[in-house]
Amino acid sequence: MCFGAIGAPKLAGVALTQKGEETRAGECRQCRTFCDKLIEPRGCLEQRCKYLYSYSDQLSGVRYMGCMRKVFGAEIDIEMFEAAERNGGFGGIKMTGDPLPQCQFRVEPAYEGAGPEFACVNPRFFDCTDDGDDGLRVFDLRDALT
Numbered sequence: 001m002c003f004g005a006i007g008a009p010k011l012a013g014v015a016l017t018q019k020g021e022e023t024r025a026g027e028c029r030q031c032r033t034f035c036d037k038l039i040e041p042r043g044c045l046e047q048r049c050k051y052l053y054s055y056s057d058q059l060s061g062v063r064y065m066g067c068m069r070k071v072f073g074a075e076i077d078i079e080m081f082e083a084a085e086r087n088g089g090f091g092g093i094k095m096t097g098d099p100l101p102q103c104q105f106r107v108e109p110a111y112e113g114a115g116p117e118f119a120c121v122n123p124r125f126f127d128c129t130d131d132g133d134d135g136l137r138v139f140d141l142r143d144a145l146t
């Protein structure tokens, strides 16, 4: 369902989180677009990040990988990941912790719409946490919209 339905009440650029409601790491709810950051595990592997761990489950034999820093909280089945990579790509996994400069992510909007209630008021959300030389810039939704 899109929040941009005709007749929906308009908000004038106010934050959409309620009092006492926290926005979690990797989330922005400051306009009705509702953006989430998704970590690209392929990037963790390609750069051989020292915080990427893997292990084999003793009982099932399934191999998993995860992030020691809990930038993404879920553990990924490596076999399923590799199969997905061979068939178009695994894609992203929801960011649940504060990223490090090397963490590669993209921003995924949940809703699309026109009007001020969908206008981005938090452009820094698209940037990484480090603006130094090593900083990575994600795919920028603003570029796609212009």
Ligand code: SF4
Residues within 6 Å of the ligand: 039, 043, 044, 049, 050, 051, 052, 053, 066, 067, 068, 069, 070, 071, 072, 100, 102, 103, 104
């Ligand atoms: S710290 Fe970042 S790059 Fe390293 S494993 Fe975790 S999410 Fe991937």
Ligand code: SF4
Residues within 6 Å of the ligand: 028, 029, 030, 031, 032, 033, 034, 035, 118, 119, 120, 121, 122, 123, 125, 126
């Ligand atoms: S478009 Fe901008 S303000 Fe709106 S949710 Fe996404 S990052 Fe936040």
